Ligand SMILES: Nc1nc(=O)c2c([nH]1)NC[C@@H]1CN(c3ccc(C(=O)N[C@@H](CCC(=O)O)C(=O)O)cc3)CN21
């Protein structure tokens with residue numbers, strides 16, 4: 001069975017058996033609680049092929065987290081321009097100032113006006129802050145990513161190799177509390193690095209394909225830096241849902257047949273997190289079906 005079939009089967013289960021329910025956004029979902037997907041990354045990278053996934057956008061987002069950045073400015077800078085986070089600071093800007101500029105103009109001002117970017121482009125203490133500078137009660141800033149890397153190198157049997165985003169005391173300052181909240185690493189006896197990602201809330205059509213690419217990038221980078229081979233990505237979703245306005249898109253996607261998965265190649269070695277860019281990645285043999293446009297629930 002093609003590994004992507006797990007994802008298509010999950011979408012089909014949501015369509016057929018998902019619990020219809022309201023949600024924060026007002027759109028409504030069909031939801032199942034507690035779902036698992038397993039992918040062996042040594043046999044291909046889960047960049048889904050039954051629709052074109054903007055893998056460079058997802059990889060750029062992951063590098064942004066890993067640098068400790070929380071401002072959308074650097075997502076908008078350079079190529080490709082990543083706009084997936086713009087809705088939330090834009091809404092905050094409109095709400096708090098009463099100004100009704102267009103999204104495009106908002107993004108332009110984030111790019112060109114330093115003060116504006118500082119005031120309105122920051123998402124609060126989201127992933128990047130927690131991963132690289134978690135504030136401990138004694139005032140220390142904890143670099144979870146470097147700590148995890150150190151454990152992979154020096155104590156690979158540890159059962160405590162975790163990067164956690166869910167900082168309970170700071171949730172109220174975040175634009176959105178983390179969805180892909182826990183990354184836990186595990187090294188096999190043969191030196192293969194596996195990663196379990198736990199996602200508390202998962203938008204199966206738009207979020208999950210991005211999150212699988214992001215997690216694959218994270219896994220490849222940690223493996224390269226620790227001198228390990230890539231193993232499995234185990235994706236666990238708690239509230240896994242299909243938005244009611246994604247039903248048609250899901251039906252189209254389920255009817256498609258996956259093609260062989262591409263291979264992600266990272267060539268940056270042990271570069272500092274800040275120095276790693278998209279130019280250090282290549283995706284070989286990606287042959288997807290056409291993209292399937294869908295609205296994002298804000
Ligand atoms: N409802 C919802 N779903 C999400 O997946 C999500 C949120 N909200 N809020 C925070 C981030 C933002 N994310 C997003 C937002 C938009 C797309 C999206 O529109 N994807 C399109 C095109 C991507 C592009 O061209 O950049 C897609 O077809 O995958 C994906 C992930 C993931 N997260």
Ligand SMILES: O=c1ccn([C@H]2C[C@H](O)[C@@H](COP(=O)(O)O)O2)c(=O)[nH]1
Nearest residue numbers: 024177179180201202203207208211
């Ligand atoms: O990386 C991400 C970020 C967000 N999501 C989805 C999951 C939900 O549909 C929304 C978040 O809404 P909450 O009310 O905070 O759960 O965004 C995702 O799938 N992946």
